[in-house]
Amino acid sequence: MLKRLELPPSAFRDIAAYCDQKEIAFLSTPFDIESAILLARIGMQALKVSSGDLTDIPFLRQLGAMGLPIILSTGMSTLGEVEDALETLEAAGTPLERITLLHCTTEYPAPVEEVNLRAIRTLSTAFPRVAIGYSDHTEGIDIPIAAAALGARVIEKHLTLDRAMAGPDHRASLEPHELAQMISAVRRITSALGDGRKRPSASELPNRLAARKSIVASRAIAKGEALSPDNLTVRRPGSGISPAQWNRVVGTIAMRAYDADEPI
DSSP states (O other): OHHHHOOOHHHHHHHHHHHHHTTOOOOOOOSSHHHHHHHHHHTOOSEEEOGGGTTOHHHHHHHHTTOSOEEEEOTTOOHHHHHHHHHHHHHHTOOGGGEEEEEEOOSSSOOGGGOOTTHHHHHHHHOTTSEEEEEEOSSSSHHHHHHHHTTOSOEEEOBOSOTTSSSSSGGGSBOHHHHHHHHHHHHHHHHHHOOSOOSOOTTTGGGHHHHSOEEEESSOBOTTOBOOTTTEEEESOSSSSOGGGHHHHTTOBOSSOBOTTOBO
């Protein structure tokens, strides 16, 4: 089957040209150094390395010396094997900042219970200088969307025109309309992640006045009367003294008289 699906070098040039026409980055996975050199000469701007080659130290050394960014899938690997691969690529000349690791489960389709998406965070913690992504072999679009929510910066998903076609990848692949749905959802999730700082958003600020409360008199208060829980309460809007200052207000003396419900 693989021989039947093999493409001649001219086909890769045609595909690269078509990608350029459509403003899509051309990317292909080489399985030997000759293929990698061919793809680089065609103009491929990054090297994609399969999970099966993560432990091929001589091949990684050759790829690391080529000077291109590298996307490395990590299916079937241990954390130690990933570390060895990164050390090899870095020693060969590829800085860690130009490497992307893809968490991956190498099975087609991959069982959902074996996906282990939390490994995305493990890789991110273990290798903070490396970008972390996810290569998905599950059915559907929900798992890669979840990967994006966990911080995956690259999503790889197989595409097919028809899942009924013969071959090992089609069942775990998306048809075009599904890929469009996944991309839309991933972009929404990525937009929603934010920068992690806890602070009011721009859209929230106008709502604080109406949603928050102020300290007000719960009944008429005479000038000189001590302010206490017996004559104070909190009510909307939040245009007066915030109830966050309750402990500072209680025990002070009213400098003037207040009507019931009047802000202090």
